[in-house]
Amino acid sequence: MNYEDLGYAKVDHHRAKRTGEGEVVYGESKTPEQILGIASALANKGAKNILVTRLSQDKADILAKTLNIPFEYHASARIMVVLPDDSTPKYGKVVVACGGTSDIGVCEEAAITAETLGSHVERLYDVGVAGLHRLLHNLDVLEGANCVIAVAGMEGALASVIGGLADCPVVGVPTSVGYGASFGGLAALLAMLNSCASGVSVVNIDNGFGAGFIANRINRNAKSGI
């Protein structure tokens, strides 16, 4: 049996073999006790770089007191990495770009995810389309990337603009930054789904983790990857 039954969770020890990445713990609506239990079960089976996402500072503080194995907590990304292991060199290149300062939390979630999974990541922040020269001045950052993650709230135009400039897949991450008719990120989401540039696919609103995960899959398998 390739999973472990904790009652409140069936930990999927088979996933690393099946898809290449270990199980990730979605921390949002789990108690610190549940997270501790699942992370420990994974660690006991030899997993490293265990990602716990959407973990608030509060829960992280509680966990920090009970976890007796090494971990790192990235506050702006709201990610804890249990048993972090940076010994192997990072491969390839993933770029994480965003429209504005307010999108940085989601960017960091994407960047830490991709880095923890093995990718080399470059950050390109605050290059929104209201001041296009800031992006155009940094086109060299896009060069050689195997995947670009475009993070933007409000009207989400950054994904389309980058999509028209890049020669690799672009993963758009709409964010909930905005107000009124942004409807919690819906405006940016719809914009990215309707991108007139052809190479853009989209993940859920504020889903930095998902974008980092996909970008790493593309990057680890790329010629210029590992």
Add this chain to the structure above:
Amino acid sequence: MNYEDLGYAKVDHHRAKRTGEGEVVYGESKTPEQILGIASALANKGAKNILVTRLSQDKADILAKTLNIPFEYHASARIMVVLPDDSTPKYGKVVVACGGTSDIGVCEEAAITAETLGSHVERLYDVGVAGLHRLLHNLDVLEGANCVIAVAGMEGALASVIGGLADCPVVGVPTSVGYGASFGGLAALLAMLNSCASGVSVVNIDNGFGAGFIANRINRNAKSGI
């Protein structure tokens, strides 16, 4: 009494005095007979350049047979101008830009409206953000404009990009060009309402007429106007 009662319509002869433009006939859901009646009433009071908007080719053909005063029909704009009068020179400068070939009908509605009301109009078509150099190559067209109308469907990013480049008011017109999650132009509408560039206001989906009308108001009152 400053209106004329036709039963099915109360023709507003006072509007030109009140707002500076004569009454416009919204042709969409009126019968050719009703349009003929209203246009005739306006013409009888001395109006010129009477705009009949959203007039299909079919209705235009019927009207053409019964109207015994001069008119012009602009097919792609779906606008008829009754008693067209081009004798006065056009003033100022309005730019009508769009993202793609499919937006041209809405652009023409805006352009013909502004021209008929008195504005000098320049067209800048198919400069969508998927090929940004096409817009950047034409920045001189934007210079000196008193208003830019940015027409785009799909993700509507053009309004934001132009908004970040222009020094005059930008009127965004989302179009219903697109499919699926464009939801009939909703995606472009929300995008334009959430523009991260500050000088962008928005009109209804496919409302080229409204944009042309507003642009002319801005333009006719501008220093470099009449």
Add this chain to the structure above:
Amino acid sequence: MNYEDLGYAKVDHHRAKRTGEGEVVYGESKTPEQILGIASALANKGAKNILVTRLSQDKADILAKTLNIPFEYHASARIMVVLPDDSTPKYGKVVVACGGTSDIGVCEEAAITAETLGSHVERLYDVGVAGLHRLLHNLDVLEGANCVIAVAGMEGALASVIGGLADCPVVGVPTSVGYGASFGGLAALLAMLNSCASGVSVVNIDNGFGAGFIANRINRNAKSGI
């Protein structure tokens, strides 16, 4: 290079040259430290009248302790003006009108923005359509305006009514005032987008800043402007 890279922000020093207004700091989701850094960078380059919008009283209090250059905080507008400079006379005329007492915060955001950017502003508050005589009694306020900003929540009818009376562009600002089927301002937004009066364009829900910004652009370029 015409921007300054602070890591969390790329401050656009080129914008004043490009569009005529300096960069504006959107304060909503930035930390006081980030706002301080960006405002300082702008001040160091000689900017004046630096607008910080959507700044809560709490953040303003924190900033007040660390900012060592002059500033003004407008509480109901939630705007801080850093290095305020009122030495030049205001030009033209912008009218800010609203339907009810509850809309005044958004009105002030629009008015302070336009005033700070250089416009002469007149306020016309609580003239909602439920007591039409209050507006009709003040029609002289609308005369001579280069732009009217119509602010209204609930059903947003004020924009249409003013649109039928004014001879200049009207910028509608739907507000989130209301409950139930107002859906956070959606009702007023849709109403204004569908205005039967022709001269109305619209900005995002509660976006007083955007309306003030656009009104100033129209006003500064108007014949009766500077």
Add this chain to the structure above:
Amino acid sequence: MNYEDLGYAKVDHHRAKRTGEGEVVYGESKTPEQILGIASALANKGAKNILVTRLSQDKADILAKTLNIPFEYHASARIMVVLPDDSTPKYGKVVVACGGTSDIGVCEEAAITAETLGSHVERLYDVGVAGLHRLLHNLDVLEGANCVIAVAGMEGALASVIGGLADCPVVGVPTSVGYGASFGGLAALLAMLNSCASGVSVVNIDNGFGAGFIANRINRNAKSGI
């Protein structure tokens, strides 16, 4: 048993006794055969002024050939009245007002309904808020009314404006007249539901029948009614 079972319908012969009006036949998705059957069943029980609503011209033509009892078809209202009986004088006063020519079909549905049920009706068409003086010039029509029906598409502001002027209940009927962000009448519906005037209640989009029915109930029971 106070209903009659036709298999495809259980005709409610008890309704006139219970609510004061006989059963009404909703013609939209019924076949001419079904309509004929139901109308005949009602006629056989002595009903008069049988309303068949939402009856297209096509179906009306088919019915006309098979009905062997008197009827009238009102094309713009899409209503057929079977066994029409105008012998009793109309009571009270109901006003049906609308914003524009395109709303007249819905108005007529309301007016014919109220008239058939017994009310005296006055029509006030094309008094939309884009030309407010047309309504203000006709305020005397509103006087003495027991109910005003306000019919409007697009932004639906007419209901609020009349609501602020009338001293009797106002029933708002949003119409599907419009395009784009009118979303089939949703904009007008939300506007009327959020009316800042206190005396306005609302029926479904394009539901002229419902408004006429309610207005007649209010009117027949009013002091100045029958």
Add this chain to the structure above:
Amino acid sequence: MNYEDLGYAKVDHHRAKRTGEGEVVYGESKTPEQILGIASALANKGAKNILVTRLSQDKADILAKTLNIPFEYHASARIMVVLPDDSTPKYGKVVVACGGTSDIGVCEEAAITAETLGSHVERLYDVGVAGLHRLLHNLDVLEGANCVIAVAGMEGALASVIGGLADCPVVGVPTSVGYGASFGGLAALLAMLNSCASGVSVVNIDNGFGAGFIANRINRNAKSGI
């Protein structure tokens, strides 16, 4: 001039003459100071029974300390009546019915409004359709009513059921009682708008005040009214 300008408000002293009811103070987003100012201005002109709606207990407590004229506060209705005057006998009959215990707050808002404006009101609570016999057992309460207010959350079926039984106008009030796919009262709102019973009109979600206001208008003008 028939209004009084307080700066933040233009108090409509003309409304009682125009529509028969004095101005009502919508307390939701006004400060206690603003409410005090407006109520005082109305009182100074001789108004009585001044309604202040959507007034939280907190604000009411603050107001209670500064108001030096008589008032009553109805907590579950969240209504304050300033200068209450019960000297004249109530007229006619209005019924306020609801589906469940959770709807009582909205019911009381309707009932207190109608009573304060002059109507005799009867309450019929917790007669939801899940136990139909509770309504059927109380049909006599509906008899002789000039208007029934049907208040319901969740699926809002009560309005339709009462609509099929009553012989007077029914005003439906959808409430935000529910969760999940009730979407804050949208489900009940749509249900009431689509009622298969003909005599039902609808007001905004949780708008007990509006329903009470309309019901009183119908009731005061009814034969069996004043």
Add this chain to the structure above:
Amino acid sequence: MNYEDLGYAKVDHHRAKRTGEGEVVYGESKTPEQILGIASALANKGAKNILVTRLSQDKADILAKTLNIPFEYHASARIMVVLPDDSTPKYGKVVVACGGTSDIGVCEEAAITAETLGSHVERLYDVGVAGLHRLLHNLDVLEGANCVIAVAGMEGALASVIGGLADCPVVGVPTSVGYGASFGGLAALLAMLNSCASGVSVVNIDNGFGAGFIANRINRNAKSGI
């Protein structure tokens, strides 16, 4: 291998064993050729009573010419049964009830489905809540049922009313009957999902088939079933 690969379809011959019912052919967007191929493959494996749903009269006519095995077409249900087999007696009792004549097509889809799968079905049509006595007069029909299917458009109140009366599971089927704010059946769908009666579950709008399928599952397994 327990499926058959036709290229355009992988016919699931295992389903009867797995779930107790054979594969059903969803005819909506399949060509007659594809339907013929799948139905033939099923027939070749010995299946009987093969359901082809959402089959228009047009496609049925084409199929009728090429099918060389027995079939029945139920026009109002838009269902074809290939190799119909009525030899075994029907078990238990399922009631299919609806609000109005316009819902009968969806009812028949449910009824034919349940009958073809083996259930005894009783129909109770046009018992909508606008004339409640029609339902109350037929309460005996509900007695002894193992499942009631409640089909209704507009406000969908029938499901709640029956849910409050029945002692067996009620499956609600919202229909797209209605207009305006029915939004294609959304109003009825939301109403049924929010039913205040506890025993109601819901299927997709107009999904008579699904309701009939579920009802048969409940019925065939019931004590008073087979």
Add this chain to the structure above:
Amino acid sequence: MNYEDLGYAKVDHHRAKRTGEGEVVYGESKTPEQILGIASALANKGAKNILVTRLSQDKADILAKTLNIPFEYHASARIMVVLPDDSTPKYGKVVVACGGTSDIGVCEEAAITAETLGSHVERLYDVGVAGLHRLLHNLDVLEGANCVIAVAGMEGALASVIGGLADCPVVGVPTSVGYGASFGGLAALLAMLNSCASGVSVVNIDNGFGAGFIANRINRNAKSGI
């Protein structure tokens, strides 16, 4: 008279006779006093196993102090059972399955409801489709079930997957677990309503109670039931 009028509630003592289950107290928006009153009224009439749902820990603590009859509070299910009676053996089999740890609260609401009403329940938690082998490894749990309740948030795919495997009715419960484009459970709700598997019906978002109630109805009436 088969109900008891407490003023704020009309307690339905007739329901057990009519539908087989006693009245259930929906605790969400009732005060502890109201709940106490209703529960006591039911207890006084001899009811046992009285369900109080959606009761927060806070209210439960208050109630615990005033209730002087036996009760149990199930914290994760937010259910209180007043006068619990476990003396009769549980019948049949209901399975409650969920996609992830975060759905367990809703599962428990369903499970406790069904158990309290008399059903034997088996739990199968954290078998979401991202690790399909966890479900496939437990197919034996589904065998012999008279009803399966499938609880899932996010994309809600579990209902379809189980629907394709089970031979009994499946009741889907979408949960509000998720973020962004989950829109409070809307994504899962729509997914379950559109299930390509035929035996799935759906209840409201997070409505564990409703699912447990329906499952018990199916189960108690099944051959392998009581």
Add this chain to the structure above:
Amino acid sequence: MNYEDLGYAKVDHHRAKRTGEGEVVYGESKTPEQILGIASALANKGAKNILVTRLSQDKADILAKTLNIPFEYHASARIMVVLPDDSTPKYGKVVVACGGTSDIGVCEEAAITAETLGSHVERLYDVGVAGLHRLLHNLDVLEGANCVIAVAGMEGALASVIGGLADCPVVGVPTSVGYGASFGGLAALLAMLNSCASGVSVVNIDNGFGAGFIANRINRNAKSGI
């Protein structure tokens, strides 16, 4: 100047250099004349394998008569390839999978796009989750893929299920197959965006082209690619 101005279009000859793929012609709302002009302009510059997407059979027939260079039309994919060039061998592996027969048109759009751009493509059709064994029986097809495109309508669960099994990026394509609460593909779109499996990104509803384009980008850059 790296684009060619045709008036109605600015053909982007620079795109192949910038992003690696030539400009694609979106045929949906262009006239045959416009398509001919753009395709000819591209051909004149030496482009091959020119994709014209969303081209109806009707337009294709018209184009066929005027195009005097080789082309292929793929009817179910609605794609025309102008100057098709199959001389170079296909690289890597892309899998296109779908839930049902009705999704095949969208699948073919994806497959033809990826093939024309250079990818080796394998098709896996009709493996929807209602019969899970059909997918599980074909897991070997997924092995070695550099990208899997998962196409599904209705509840779109296929993307999540494949996402939990594959070790490469999965691009989800929701389709508009379904009815009622599928809301034109919205249900499947939301489901895929909320996938509980981590490697899934999403494109617009029915956007087979976009998915094929992205898959080819991933595939051509993969180790096992060209």
